[in-house]
Amino acid sequence: MKREELMVAAIQNGTVIDHIPSSRLFEVVRLLHLEDIRQSSIMVGYNLKSRKMGHKSIIKISDKFFTDAELNLLSVVAPNVTLCIIKDFEVVEKKRVTLPQTIAGIVKCANPKCITNNEPMPTRFVVSQEDPIMLRCEYCEKEQSLEKVKLV
């Protein structure tokens, strides 16, 4: 195991989300609703030194396994995270996140006049362009780059 990973204690079973840009850590917490978790312990390493990224953050959640759909939401704010599924202290699976083609309920529309910013309703975006990735609002057609999205 790499030294920087040892800065946060190992977990026996659960999910490790690594290579989170530190500026996005709290958005990752929100997207996975970690603040509502009562049964698991969660360890957070914030702004650890990383050879690849300069600084990164890491979250380890004990006894918790997420669905791919839940994890793929992270691609909106942290497309390059790496996920490790841990069982009995061993990494049994490594995964990356992929951006869903439709993103519902988590991204704010950049158009202040959009109905989603003026009525209590969930937003809905489709990926309208790859590289750089653009999201298009299904209600007002406004496009915004993935890099600049804000969460609702």
Ligand SMILES: [Zn+2]
């Ligand atoms: Zn809109």
